[in-house]
Amino acid sequence: MTTNQLIYLIEGTGWTLLLALTGFLGGGVLGLMIALMRVSRVTSLRWLSYLYVQLVQGIPLPVLMFLSFFGLAVAGFNIPAFVAAAVSMTIFAAAYLGEIWRGSIEAVPKTQWEAGESLGLTDFQQMRDIILPQAIRLSIPPTIGFMVQIIKNTSYSVVIGFIELTQAGKIINNAIYKPFLIFTLVGAIYFSLCSPLSRLSRRLEARLRSRGA
Amino acid sequence: MKYQFDFSFFWDADNAYWQDLAYGALLSAELTIVALVCGFLVGTCAAVGRVTGPGWLRWTIATYVEIIRNTPLLVQTFWLFFGLSSIGFRVPAFAAAVIALTINVGAYSCEIIRAGIESIHKGQVEAAESLALGPISTFLDVILPPAIEKVLPALASQFVLMMLASSIMAQISAEELMAAASRTQSETFRGFEIYIVVAVIYLVMSIILRFIILGLGWIVFPRRRRLAQR
């Protein structure tokens, strides 16, 4: 394995991280909207967001990748694979983050809403000042846990030819055919990115539970 | 620009693409079910070892679970498939896909089932021991059934995720739905239509799979069923 190939892997790692970050930020914004719609008092919004979640959670991410890829193409955009991958990651992450955050919002005891209501706060104020601050605290461990899924799932962008870490590894392997070496290395890079997040998530989760939240 | 959707090629008389896709879906279902059963067994055994085994075994299983959960399925699959063939084991792609999915879902099931086992109250074990039940009976009769019953929804979700993830196995040329889709795309250049149809097929399969697992639970664990009747 040459230095150039190593650099190629590192570049791939960079693209993986960039794609994961884009997916997390995009999915975060869209996911927050989904979460708020899921707990909204407006029935149609609840249904719409429910449908979105069920739809995305029932379709494989590689298929979403293809749909974005071909869909954006037929819409007339001539776009690089990264954009299609980022759009897919956003759609994907939003569905799961939306559900995680809905769970956190619903985990805040009902009495907190009632307390806000009796203080004369509006619905919006109750959500912003009372519920969300508590929900955010509850949501941090599972959100960090889901970041691991995002990082790992960026590897599915290989189906549309985006060259990130896994694809880079595969390309190098095609050249030198040392699969154990290369994919152990690739796996180790993913592990070093994901494992700290997994452990952090578990630790925060344990701390939250021991505080009796 | 306006795009003209065209789904007619699926029923093209010369090339029965719909048959190809249907067969692919069948293979995906087969892949899923075999890996699900094997993965569940691996996960259950691993969970038992993780909870009751000696220190070295617990450590080994914990390491296995950590490695699998912190690396992508696709990398695991490449490692296994290309790696095995590089040392002379030419495993058919479909078999490699089954093995990779089994190892993967086994690790996730292990964690889920372990949580179920650990949620069983210590008093249950004491009661079983006091009734002179041996360790195997205590585990199989008293601990495992309520543990699985408790975590069945989580397991069902994990198995659905695994079915969706099986779509990546076309990357090692395993013959399944995505491989059929890709072939159809390369012959018709109707990628968008094809993957819309594929998405619908996966959606339907994921609904059916969840239904089957929860239905099995309904049969295997009669308590809910009977309590619901009253």
Next chain:
Amino acid sequence: MTVVPTMAPDGPIVAFNDVHKRYGAIDVLKGITFSVRRGEVVCIIGRSGSGKSTALRCINGLERIQAGELTVCGKDISAASRSELRRVRQDVGIVFQSYNLFPHLTVSENIMLAPRRVKGMDRATARTVAEEVLAKVGLADKFDAYPEQLSGGQQQRVAIARALAMQPQLMLFDEVTSALDPELKGEVLRVMEDLAAGGMTMILVTHEMAFARHVADTVIFMHQGRIHETGPGDVLLAPQTPELQQFVANGL
């Protein structure tokens, strides 16, 4: 008062001889010596933390002792292996404060599990046994119910039936009415009275002073890990030591 059914081998069915038990640095049992005859009903009373539940749980090996001798049904269990312990447990039934019924099994399945798995009884025989013991605790109609469909008192009676199905020589009761609402205690205590009247050897840890005085052949008062005072049921009316006097005064 009690009828002794089979005065088979001589000697006590349970014998503690200077038994010690500690958790880490805490001495829970500091040298306990007492014995129980066949057919005898023994009530162990005392404050929480006095070691009474631990002493009871030593008898079927749920707690292992660290020093001294403990003989149960003629076997020394102070250093018994797991399989030897299982053999002894077939003869010793125990009922817990929190019932510990298996929630995923019906009442009859709860009862039939051990006879089938441990004694290899066939289904039909086990069924007959289950019907008998359920009738004995007055719950024949709950054969196919699940534990969560029963009241606490009923669950506890099923737990007693489950232990009886193994045809034990000795029954242990660990504060079996403490978790129950007052109006449900009576039904459980009545079942235990019937058992005592039928000649069952019983050791109970209990807070029910009236029940202890009425049913017990022997009352053992434990205090700070030792047996502080012992005597017939009436000892509760005329305690000898100031500690028992105080305990009885607070309890009644």
